Every structure is written in structure tokens, then in C-alpha cells.
Amino acid sequence: MTETKQSLFDNLQNFFGFNNFKGDQEIIIENILADKDTFVIMPTGGGKSMCYQLPALMSEGxxxxxxxxxxxxxxxxxxLRSFGGSDSIAHFLNSSLNKTEIARVKEDVITGxxxxxxxxxxxxxxLENIxxxxxxxxxxxxxxxxxxxxEWGHDFRPEYRKIRQVISNIGENIxxxxxxxxxxxKVQQDIQKNLQMNNALLxxxxxxxxxxxxxxxxxxxVIKEIxxxxxxxxxxxxxxxxxSRKKVEEVAEALxxxxxxxxxxxxxxxxxxxxxxxxxxxxEDVDVIVATIAFGMGIDKPDVRYVIHxxxxxxxxGYYQETGRAGRDGGEGICLSFYSEKDIDKLQKFMKDKPVAEREIGTQILKEVIDYAESxxxxxxxxxxxxxxxxxAKDCHNMCDNCRAQKEFFSVEGPLIKALKLVQQLGExxxxxxxxxxxxGVDDPQIHNYEHHLLPEFGLGKxxxxxxxxxxxxxxxxxxYLAKDIDYYGLLRLTDKGKEYIENPYELKWVLNRPMGATDDDAEDEAPQGSGVLDTQLLQMLKDLRKKIAKQKNLPPFVIFQDPSLEEMCTHYPITLDEMKQISGVGSGKAMKFGTAFTELIKKYVEENDIDRPIDLVIKSAANKSAIKVSIIQNIDRQIALEDIASSKGLSYEDILREIESIVNSGTKLNLSYYIDDLIDEDRQEEVFGYFRTAEADSIEDALKELGSDDYTHEELQLMRIKFMSELGN
Structure with missing residues (x-):
């Protein structure tokens, strides 16, 4: 072994405790030590930082x-400080430092x-740093x-384009x-051109x-799935x-x-x-970080086991770099992404106000993501x-969902010749x-502009x-068979292989895309009520318990818990008050007031019947509607008219009543007397209260039949039901 090589391995062992280099690290480091420009493209986890850290430690200056x-x-x-045993060995110079700290950094650098x-x-x-x-x-x-x-990269920073000029100002031949x-x-070419390192070893x-x-x-x-x-x-x-930051907070809260x-x-x-x-x-004080893309760059945590988008x-x-943070130690690394066309719409809206050239680039970059997700x-x-x-693909060894899935194939020969010939005919x-x-055969203005609707191929593949x-x-x-000319907005070019196929076609079978199906809006992260298989035996037991408590408290059963809440308890088996609070229609108030007897019954039932509880309870996306609910409660406390609250929130009057009912049914007490007393006189209020006290169900339709639709409106009975539930149930 040469003296230089020996020195290289000695320093690798002394500083970092490794006996061998990974991949191309050794040859890259030798190149840098020989003062040559070097361009390194290496995936996350490949050991990029070692490529400049070791030669820096071995070089003068x-x-x-x-x-x-x-x-x-x-x-x-x-x-580096932990490896080198001295705080002076490595420093950073950025906006987080005060004047004293900057002075110390500069002194350590000057003194070598x-x-x-x-x-x-x-x-x-x-200028001062230059x-x-x-x-x-x-x-x-x-x-x-x-x-x-x-600009074709996923994390474009305009300041990066000034680096070459600054280096030239600092000194020559660095x-x-x-x-x-x-x-x-494309990005590789851009980097080399901008840094003026076209002769660099790649x-x-x-x-x-x-x-x-x-x-x-x-x-x-999606939150429930996560x-x-x-x-x-x-x-x-x-x-x-x-x-978005809002979604980061919401997902972290749900977890x-x-x-x-x-x-x-x-x-x-x-x-x-x-x-x-x-x-x-x-x-490892926390297991999961929920982040915007700012998190993870350069984080040296080798045992991240999954990355979810x-x-x-x-x-x-961006996707490749973020997923690359999983399994850097060579162990398990699961990369799970959720895809929705609504997400694509949002990203396209973000680009709307950008300059045309930037928007074109952004559209192409995004199209690659869509193709990946839908393929x-x-x-x-x-x-x-x-x-x-x-x-x-056979070398994937079933390490992706598409390779594991049942595939539908289609015969390629005819359609491929049509497409390749059309690309050729339209001059690429x-x-x-x-x-x-x-x-x-799409009726599109652009197609008409080029008169491509007059081509015999128009609509041929409909x-x-x-x-x-x-x-x-x-x-x-x-x-x-085709290549994308990235410099010209993704225009298609025929490759030699594509031209050869037109001349000498052969039978091929390719995979047909699986449609992703309809996807939910973000607001629909909560599971639908009553989803899952209903445990009818437990439901009857819960109804009996509800009846018993209702008799003791001299209340109608629906005031304790409504049927949809009981049904959800029968699919999710909450056995603690915290879990009970996550059942729809059960807030903190209801859980504290009535929940204990129900959780005790469910816990005993689960144990006696050896039930394997689902590991995910109903996930309330707590941040989704909490802000609007808090605001409604505050406005009612200030005795603001319901029509005015609805107007300020951009809601209809019917919507505001539904929101108020939801708040009350979950166990929060609201005093609406200031509003109801102006609409319904005391005698009529007592009559409605008397009806609900003995009613089997809380149905407004049943109440209208009993009390007479000539004497009461639907709205009056709904308001009285809210008041009844609030005063007696909460």
C-alpha cells in the first residue's frame, strides 16, 4: 500500500472508526486531495459527507x-467535534450566531x-465574510x-447561483x-455549467x-390510515x-x-x-416527526424505519430525497405515499402566479410525480x-406495491406503432x-390551432x-422507445429504438394502469359514523345500560348517548375515557358525566369474549373544526344573535344550528335562553320540554306530529331540543 493510501486508511480509522470506505468514497477523496474539481452524485445514505470531511481533516488550511x-x-x-475531540475543529457561520460567537469562529479559522x-x-x-x-x-x-x-431541481435557491462568482472573488484556483x-x-448539466466545473471528474x-x-x-x-x-x-x-404547517400540526395532534x-x-x-x-x-425521546420538507436534510439517523407522505x-x-431518509443502515425502510387529484390541483394553483417559464418547468416536474403515482x-x-x-423490474424483488399487485396487461404492438408514427408525423x-x-379525439383549442382535428389519426384511439x-x-x-426533451418543455423525440420498432414491430405486452379511484377531501379524514361490522350483542347491552341510567336520572335515553355514538362504540370498543372521548358525539363533558359505566361494561365484554380490539379508534381530526366550534361557543357566551354568528362564519342558519347541536350533543353546556326567549314564549317552551322528557326518540318529525305543525315550526323545535339536551344532558 502506498504512503498516501496508508495515511488515508489511518485517518479513516482514527477520526471515524471505520476500516473500509463505501462505494466510490476512496477514489473521490484521493481526487480531492489531488486538488481536482469533483462532482459527486450519491444517494442519501451513501456517505456523501465523508467525501469532503476526511480530505478537509487531512489537508492544510x-x-x-x-x-x-x-x-x-x-x-x-x-x-465532527465528537470525532475530533475539539470544538475548534469545525464551526458554522450563519445568522444564528451573535457577534461574540462570530468573533470566536473567525479567530479559530485564522489561527488554523x-x-x-x-x-x-x-x-x-x-462582503465582510468575503x-x-x-x-x-x-x-x-x-x-x-x-x-x-x-431551477430544474426540487429545492431551487437563487443564492446558490452566486456561489461561483463569490469563490472567484475569494481567490484563484480553489x-x-x-x-x-x-x-x-438536466440538473447535473445545470450544476456543472453554473459552477464552471465542466472538466470535473464525475x-x-x-x-x-x-x-x-x-x-x-x-x-x-388518510389520518386514520396513518x-x-x-x-x-x-x-x-x-x-x-x-x-402545509396546518396539516403538520393536525397530524401530530391526531397521533x-x-x-x-x-x-x-x-x-x-x-x-x-x-x-x-x-x-x-x-x-429517541419521540418516535415520529411530522414535518414540512424542511426536516431531515443531513439528519444522520440511520434507523428511520418509515417515511410517509x-x-x-x-x-x-424531493420524493427520492425524502424517502431516502428511511433505512440508511440497510435495514427496513417503508416509503408510503398518499395520492389525491385534489393535492395536484392545489399544487397547480400554487404555480398560477409564477412567471411563465417557471410555471412550465413546475408543470413538467409535477407531471412526473402524477405519472409515478398513477402508473x-x-x-x-x-x-x-x-x-x-x-x-x-424483476430485480425489484417485489419491493414495491406494483410488483406485488395483480396486473392487467394489454397488447402493445398496434397502439405503440400508432403513437410512434404520430410523434414522427408531427415533427417531434x-x-x-x-x-x-x-x-x-379531444375537442381542445390547442388541437384546433394546429388543425390536428383534421388529421386521419384524430379520434383513432378513442x-x-x-x-x-x-x-x-x-x-x-x-x-x-421515446425520450423527453427536457430543454423544450417535455417534447417527445423518437429514439433509435423507437424508429427501429416502426420498421420492424414485434409483439409486446405492457401493464395497464390501475385507476386510483375517488379520493376524499382533507375534511373527510374522519371515519364515517357506524362504519365497520356492528357488534349487535354489545349494542343491546349498551342500550340496556343507557335505559337504566336514563331511569335513574329521570331522562330520556337519547340524552345520555345517541344511537350513532352507541353503534360506533360497538365497532371500536373504547375501554378508557380518553378513547371514549374520540367516539363521535361524545366530548369531554359527556365522557366525564356518563362514560365510566359504559367503558367498564365494554372492557368486561372485551375480556369475556376475547375480542381483538381494532388498534385504531375513530380518529378525530381534532384541528379540523375545533376553531369554528370554539368561536361559536364564545359568541353564544357574548349573546350574539345566531343569524349574525352564521353570517360572520360564512355559514347558513341551518349550518349554524347543526354545529350548535353537535357541540351540545358532545356534552358542552350552552345557554341559548337569550335567543330562544325572544322567539318562543314560556308556556310553549314548557310544553315542548314536557314532550321531550317522555319521548322515546329525539326526532323533530315525531315532535311535530305530536305537538302540531300548525303550532310549532321545525326551527322552534330544533332550538328547544338543543336547549333540552344542554340543560338536562350536560
């Missing part, structure tokens, strides 16, 4: 590491104690998360190492992570990504309601809270194709959607259906 996130810098600096200095791109461009770095002996500059340079975990050929590892299992599900009752999944993986670490240790993480939280949350996750990711790069083809094959890698100047629209054409076009790209 200080290495600058440009990094986009404060949390990422802190995490890496802490690790600091081997790695982490800098945010915004800090790097400040002037300071001109005084320092720099070993090289590492640009981490280099995909941030490219070697650059650019690193990223996700780079399509090291590109395979993007295949064999231990990750990929699955996409239609978005129905709670069920997490409970099935109790005690394991996981990350759940949501697009905690169900006994799962979870914390929210997003940019709206105080930096100290975010840092504490990250530490708690690393120290509550919402459709914005790009395939029935091996997920791994699709991901790797996106990053310019060809992959044989249109995208896949346009080709499908022509074949389907009978085959849109699903077949979508399946065909996607797989023609995946199998390299």
Missing part, C-alpha cells in the same frame, strides 16, 4: 462547506484550528445539496467539490436503494411529510391523541423548538429511469398529453380509452 440549512450544519458540526467551516449561501455572499475568507488559507470549497443551484443526492441529467453511484419498499395509496381517511400504520410499527422511528409520541416540525416554529425537536428524535410530493427529486409499473424502475438509470414537436388528446394511452406513453418512455 480550512475547507468551506456551503450548506442550505442551519439544522444540517449544527448536526454535522456536533458530529478549524478544518471545516460550514457557511450558508446567504452568509457567504456578505473579505475575511480572503485572509484564510482554503483547502477547497464543498457545495453540499448542489441541486439547489438548478478546488470545488459539488455533492447532491438527487440529480437528473462520480455517480446507482440510485437504487434495494432495502426500501415503495407504496402509493389513494387518499381516503395512525393505523404507525401503531402497527409501534416503537419504530418514522417521518411524516405534509405540505398524540392516539398514544403515539410525535412532534411537529416546520419553519413557523421557534428555532430553539426546532433544534430541541430534532434532538429528541435523534435521542401525507400529501403528494412536489417533485420526484402500475414497478415503482423502482420509474424512479431510476427518472435519474437516467435503466432497471429491470409535441408532448405526450397532446399526442393522447389527438388519438382520443375506443381504447385514455387509461390505455396513458399507460402506453409512460411505458414507451420507460422502455426507451
Amino acid at each position: 480550512t475547507a468551506i462547506v456551503i450548506s442550505p440549512l442551519i439544522a444540517l450544519m449544527k448536526n454535522q458540526v456536533d458530529q 484550528k478549524t478544518k471545516l467551516l460550514y457557511v450558508a449561501p446567504e452568509s457567504l455572499t456578505k 473579505e475575511f475568507l480572503q485572509l484564510v488559507k482554503l483547502s477547497f470549497v464543498a457545495v453540499d445539496e448542489a441541486h439547489c443551484i438548478s 478546488p470545488i467539490i459539488a455533492l447532491t443526492a438527487t440529480a437528473t441529467p 462520480y455517480k453511484s446507482s440510485f437504487n436503494r434495494t432495502n426500501l419498499y415503495y407504496e402509493v395509496r389513494a387518499k381516503r381517511n 395512525v393505523r400504520f404507525v401503531k402497527q410499527h409501534q416503537g419504530k422511528s418514522g417521518i411524516i411529510y405534509c405540505l 398524540n391523541l392516539n398514544g403515539i409520541k410525535a412532534l411537529p416540525y416546520h419553519a413557523g416554529l421557534d428555532p430553539k423548538v426546532r433544534a430541541d425537536t430534532q434532538d429528541k428524535f435523534l435521542m 401525507h400529501d403528494v410530493p412536489k417533485s420526484m427529486e 402500475a409499473v414497478c415503482r423502482r424502475k420509474q424512479i431510476l429511469h427518472y435519474f437516467g438509470e435503466n432497471f429491470d 414537436k409535441f408532448d405526450d398529453q397532446h399526442i393522447i388528446s389527438v388519438l382520443m 375506443e381504447d380509452g385514455e387509461n390505455l394511452w396513458k399507460s402506453l406513453m409512460r411505458q414507451a418512455l420507460l422502455n426507451n
